[in-house]
Amino acid sequence: MGKMLDVFYTLTEEELYYRKLWQEGRSRAEFIILPYEVQERARLEEKIVLSTSYYSREYDDSIVVLKHPVFMPRYLHSHQFVELTWLMSGSVEESIEGQNLRARQGSLVVIMPGFYHSIWTDDENTVAVNMLVDRDLFQSLDSRFGLDLRGCIYALFDGLDFSQELEEMLDEDGHRDGESRFFKEVALEHILLKLSRQGQLIGKVEGGERKEVYKIMGYLEEHSRDVTLSSFASDFNISEQYASRLIREKTGLSFSEIVRKLRMEEAALLLRGGKLSSKEISYRVGYSSPEHFSRTFKAYFGLSPEAWKKANASI
Numbered sequence: 464m465g466k467m468l469d470v471f472y473t474l475t476e477e478e479l480y481y482r483k484l485w486q487e488g489r490s491r492a493e494f495i496i497l498p499y500e501v502q503e504r505a506r507l508e509e510k511i512v513l514s515t516s517y518y519s520r521e522y523d524d525s526i527v528v529l530k531h532p533v534f535m536p537r538y539l540h541s542h543q544f545v546e547l548t549w550l551m552s553g554s555v556e557e558s559i560e561g562q563n564l565r566a567r568q569g570s571l572v573v574i575m576p577g578f579y580h581s582i583w584t585d586d587e588n589t590v591a592v593n594m595l596v597d598r599d600l601f602q603s604l605d606s607r608f609g610l611d612l613r614g615c616i617y618a619l620f621d622g623l624d625f626s627q628e629l630e631e632m633l634d635e636d637g638h639r640d641g642e643s644r645f646f647k648e649v650a651l652e653h654i655l656l657k658l659s660r661q662g663q664l665i666g667k668v669e670g671g672e673r674k675e676v677y678k679i680m681g682y683l684e685e686h687s688r689d690v691t692l693s694s695f696a697s698d699f700n701i702s703e704q705y706a707s708r709l710i711r712e713k714t715g716l717s718f719s720e721i722v723r724k725l726r727m728e729e730a731a732l733l734l735r736g737g738k739l740s741s742k743e744i745s746y747r748v749g750y751s752s753p754e755h756f757s758r759t760f761k762a763y764f765g766l767s768p769e770a771w772k773k774a775n776a777s778i
Contacts, residue, residue, distance in 0.1 A: 467633040468551065468626055471530045471590045478587070481534035485585060525597035526647045528632045531555070533589055537581040543684055545601040546574045546593060547654075548582070549625050553589025557582050559617045562668060566591075570665075571620045571658065577680055578616045592629055596651065598681070604652060608659040615669050620662035628654045676713050680721075687725040688749035692718050726750070727763045734772040741768040 474482070531548065537558070548555070554567045559580040566572050574580055576598050584591065605612050612618055628650040635643040635650075682698070683690060695718070696706035710718050726748040733744045745756030760768045 467630050467637070468590075468592075471551065471592065472588070474587060475530075475532065478532045478534055481532060481536065482587065484536075485534050524644060524647065525600045526632065526644075526651055527595045528629060528636065529593045529595065531582060531591040531593050533584050533587050535583075537583040539579045539581050541577055541579045542574075542595070543576045543598065543681055545576060545596045545598055546572075546580075547596060548572045548574075549592045549594070549623070549629070551590040551592055551626065553584060553586045553591075555582050555584040555589060555591050560668070564619060564666065566619065567621075569622050569624065571623050571625070571662065573612055573618045573620070575612065575615060575617065577676060580617070592625075594629075594632075594651070594654075600648065600651075604655050608655045610655065610659055612667075615667050618667040619665040620658060621665050622663045623657065623661065625654050625657070628657075679710060679713055683721055684725055687722055687729070688747070690722060722749075723759065723763065727760060730756070730760060730768070731764070731771070734768055735775055737772070741772075744768070 537556075539558075548557075548566065548571070550566050550568050550570045552568050554565055557564050557566060557572060557580060559574060560578050564572070582591070602613055631650045632647045635646050682695065686694070692703050692706060695710075696703045699706060701709070707718055710716070710721065714721060716724070730744050730748045733739050733747060734741070739747065741757065742753045745753040748756070750756035750759070757768055760766075760771070764771050766774060
């Protein structure tokens with residue numbers, strides 16, 4: 464194994480913290496009640512492949528490589544990027560859209576955007592490496608290599624070794640320059656080529672109706688700053704009346720409720736980042752009036768943007 468991947472065998476402070484919680488004897492049911500740190504990590508992770516800087520360094524990547532922390536409480540979450548989890552050692556339990564599976568050393572789990580999943584291991588020798596990949600990049604490569612994963616919820620492959628490709632990605636992260644993104648994408652191409660040639664497909668679950676939900680939510684998230692019901696209907700080539708009914712039928716929320724939710728969640732992340740004023744954030748997330756933004760934010764969170772930022776400043 465390469466020297467950069469070997470670092471993943473050493474428990475981080477975060478993992479030691481989760482292990483301590485686990486060793487205190489909390490049951491699995493109790494452990495699902497997440498410490499705030501876990502909830503925060505989930506929120507931050509969702510933004511990684513969106514050219515933002517909520518982690519300790521600037522990310523402008525289409526691919527991010529992270530170790531999944533052992534002992535981390537399982538939590539249901541979804542992403543708008545593709546998540547590939549390769550088991551370098553040990554095993555993990557995963558639940559994806561209510562379906563349970565176990566991935567072991569050499570397994571690769573591919574989870575497509577928009578589907579709820581959780582992952583768990585209490586084996587400190589387990590190393591599960593997450594590759595978080597921009598969905599447009601993945602879809603283009605999926606088509607090129609004939610993997611046919613675009614329409615599925617998840618796929619499980621076995622018998623694979625991606626240590627060399629991951630070493631190359633981590634090496635590029637270590638000395639980032641103008642070509643790092645390109646070389647990381649080349650390494651991903653090698654991974655998917657190896658997957659198409661050598662991967663043993665253990666299981667694949669098609670998305671069905673959830674594909675429609677993902678398509679709707681993906682569009683609204685991408686265009687939340689300036690989307691209107693009219694522009695949504697036009698881009699989907701349907702009437703506004705049908706668009707309104709379709710959104711509520713597939714998501715359980717109205718068009719305006721979804722857009723407000725997306726804008727408020729982005730505003731909260733920007734406020735926590737601390738670099739922008741409330742006025743700047745209001746324009747950034749799609750409000751032409753800072754006063755309207757402030758009223759909407761207070762109605763959503765129960766605090767004004769300034770008060771919310773102050774309350775969360777130490778987190």
